[in-house]
Amino acid sequence: MHTSAMLLLRRCHSLTRFGPLNTQRHQVTPAVVSCAVRLWSSSSEDGGSYQRAHGPSWRHGLAGLLAGTGAVLAYGLHHHKAEQQDSSTVQTIEKTSAFPIISQEEVTTHRSLEHGIWVTFKGGVYDITKFVAMHPGGDKILLAAGGALEPFWALYAVHNQEHVLEMLSEYKVGELSAEDVKKQKAIKTSDPYSTDPERHPALHINNLKPFNAEPPPELLSDSFITPSAIFFKRNHLPVPQVDAASYQLHIEGLPGGVLTLSLEELKTRFPKHTITATLQCAGNRRSEMNKVKQVKGLNWGIAAISNATWGGARLRDVLLAAGYSPDVAQRAFHVQFEGLDKDVTGTTYGASIPLNKAVNEEGDVLLAYEMNGQDIPPDHGYPVRAVVPGTVGARNVKWLGKIIVSAEESSSHWQQNDYKGFSPGTDWDTVDFKSAPAIQELPIQSAITVPTDGAVVDRSSEEVTVKGYAWSGGGREVVRVDVSLDGGKTWQVAQMRSSEKGQAPGPSPPPGRAWAWKLWEVTAPLPAEAQELEIVCKAVDNSYNMQPDTVPPIWNLRGVLSNAWHRVKVEIREDDNEI
């Protein structure tokens, strides 16, 4: 890393340090955030961050290759057609290099394991055949086979890191001919993220492209309903530009054939149903796992969770209109969602949920077109998204384009080879993604939003107020939050609320339909002797599930499902009033 970058990193770090938040960070200005962005956006990404891989893992690498889809091949062919036309005209170039000069035509012939996998990057030619199996992003790397890496790295900014470039350099086999370099440059690489919406400057950005950000914890627990602007944002791809007037939602796989609905039809043909539901990213609190041992994924703090009111048509009603009857449940077990957000190959984001969640009257799954009483903002799925309450964020597919009732789960990367939990003993060499179920309902969760780790409390204040949130998946209501000031030796019960401060709580949710979080608070006297407090919280849901005590035994290679007791340390400053 260049020295100037190092300095910048240090400066940004001290101002915006993530994970254990320090109290100075409250006044983060937009300028500082954008400084942080540049560095964080290159630190890691859910699509697979780069670690030094020691030794190839051919087993699952080859499995990935064999599972390569037609879409991949189709893209590859299309991508190289233009390049093949002229690449034979110039064969050699005068240039001083230890590497041979290679034409694009030659590169293009290396698009299979049999003939090798070659790619180009900034005029270099690389034989990455041996790297394919180690690629954290799986077989997506094959999309670039025989061509340039640049358009792909524009989509997945995680690659813009020095150690990635170092890794690549080990595979260098030649220099691309000057003529071909010129041609490549002529093809303007447009930034697929250039049309992403503006975002609120208070957000802590974990990754810029695709955009992933969370609100400051202390803002989060201020509101029972999270304002949409600071609702955590977790995009897997560029935000698609969807025209509401021409928007169409297709529902397939039911006896009635394909049902196509316009936005207007969705709003007028089905009763509007409103629910308040908390969404949480599977990676929330991943940073705590990262401290135990490096995991792959965005380094989320404790705020990849938010609560909103959602309005829309019930998925159940729409499926019934499309011909669903209980007979269907004899042959179909899943409802797949496809987003309108696409990668360079046209592959859309996708996920599925169990059919019984989708059709159950008490499942409350929405095709939502409103968030907090307004049109859903672009970052949250405009104009229509799935809201699957009680279920991991990843299944709440945004910019919803297609719904497929199917015997199979979604075949998407995010359903099959991501968003699953494993034993702490499972590593990237031994992991078998088929051995674990796709995450649907999330486990019991809670965290402390105030005070932040490292905060200082004056002895003269005599007491400390602790605040936080608690939520559980599957509609299980949080029934208790225990708070400890002494690292878990003794506990007291926090006060919980299910409405905005000062407002009367709404009616209790029916059993199994507690979709919204609870905010909690406890004020306790400062212990007389203590110089430091280790504040801990743990929640209990109405199935009496509890959070695990510690992180290492639930550590997993993807850093998901991080729900151990949350701990913050607070210093008690003795009064300085001897004057």
Add this chain to the structure above:
Amino acid sequence: MHTSAMLLLRRCHSLTRFGPLNTQRHQVTPAVVSCAVRLWSSSSEDGGSYQRAHGPSWRHGLAGLLAGTGAVLAYGLHHHKAEQQDSSTVQTIEKTSAFPIISQEEVTTHRSLEHGIWVTFKGGVYDITKFVAMHPGGDKILLAAGGALEPFWALYAVHNQEHVLEMLSEYKVGELSAEDVKKQKAIKTSDPYSTDPERHPALHINNLKPFNAEPPPELLSDSFITPSAIFFKRNHLPVPQVDAASYQLHIEGLPGGVLTLSLEELKTRFPKHTITATLQCAGNRRSEMNKVKQVKGLNWGIAAISNATWGGARLRDVLLAAGYSPDVAQRAFHVQFEGLDKDVTGTTYGASIPLNKAVNEEGDVLLAYEMNGQDIPPDHGYPVRAVVPGTVGARNVKWLGKIIVSAEESSSHWQQNDYKGFSPGTDWDTVDFKSAPAIQELPIQSAITVPTDGAVVDRSSEEVTVKGYAWSGGGREVVRVDVSLDGGKTWQVAQMRSSEKGQAPGPSPPPGRAWAWKLWEVTAPLPAEAQELEIVCKAVDNSYNMQPDTVPPIWNLRGVLSNAWHRVKVEIREDDNEI
């Protein structure tokens, strides 16, 4: 305690020590079991074991008194009518005692907090007014107000302990007149448990009256379907004698009025539905909590859980036949069950479940008349019991007499003031039973059945096989069991099975309907250096809920919901082959 009793206790202890089981106990003979019975039956009981209570807790004591039911008063009046008739004839008796002679008539006038609460026991008169609030069994103690303790203690054998007698002696205020003592003796106190069925000698008995017993752990994990004879038994009252020919089940609270069904009608009017479901007592593994700090309740080991196949009518079908329609759900939220098992006042065992569990097609609640393909045995609810899969044993009401669809939960002691979880910081002085929900779905659970704690493994065997069970409430399927040989530092994944050994597994349960446990097993090499293994297991369900690491943070005053990692220590004996 008398010296002979102490000796007996020691001897029984060494032969039948409970909680962490040692390997010598495998050959327990009926004689030894009955020795153990006598002691265990008096050690503690779910109805409330006696601890020294320091200082009265008037707050909840008074609340209990004010909540006293009409039944209590009615019993009190009935109980004392006969005694009042003659008690005025004899006023004084020549007897040497430091205490005054008191007539039954006088005792009878002390039946309220205002006039004091007096009771008699073996010729002594006791003013227990100040003790009422400290009574672990709650306001049930008021049933004896103004009369004799003996008939109640015959029902709740927990009282037959020396420290209970000591405690009572502190409240002595007089001697009952000789004439009244004679009258009391004339009323033969029959043993309500004399008609209880014979039980299998392999069972470890935690309490004889009412009968509570569990199978040896190593037998438990031998069979996927637990044989009925060793299925754990948890009775709250004497086993009622029910005549199948005249048996009637009443269903109330629905628009159709009261529906009454004979056993024959239940069998013929409704399709028979069969499920395999695991039942678990809320107090399973309570002994581990007792080691942290004394709790109230039977000292269950790890085997208050068993798995059986149940056959019967769906409760849903019966409720529909009785006039249930979705409209009912606007005003009714619970289904109450009343057993035919009664205490001395005629109060039956009772519990309730949420209405949506009862009527949901996927709830699978049965009115079961078969257990493992045969008539349900007397200890398990002959002729009809509720089977509420995924839900704590206490709601699976046996000897079912009445079903009431209601706006309210069951008002029974077991629903309102028992079978609830609390924070570790909550004690009997601060507990507010209204603050916690009645336990319904249970949390994720697993335990090691083989080897037992304290077992010895020879180094020459080179490997160790660990076996156990895993289950979660609410139909959540167990998806993984992690096993550690080093106290939780490193983990490996166990093999699970859902069928008898050697048999093909059945089809996977639909989502949310995994009612049966899984048995698991792992064989691992003995670590070269270790002299002792601390074997630990923890399970994960498909909502990715995990077991908490340790017991103290989930400790609660009733010792329920004990589901921390299970740990057993095993010694590795080095080979002695230097000859």
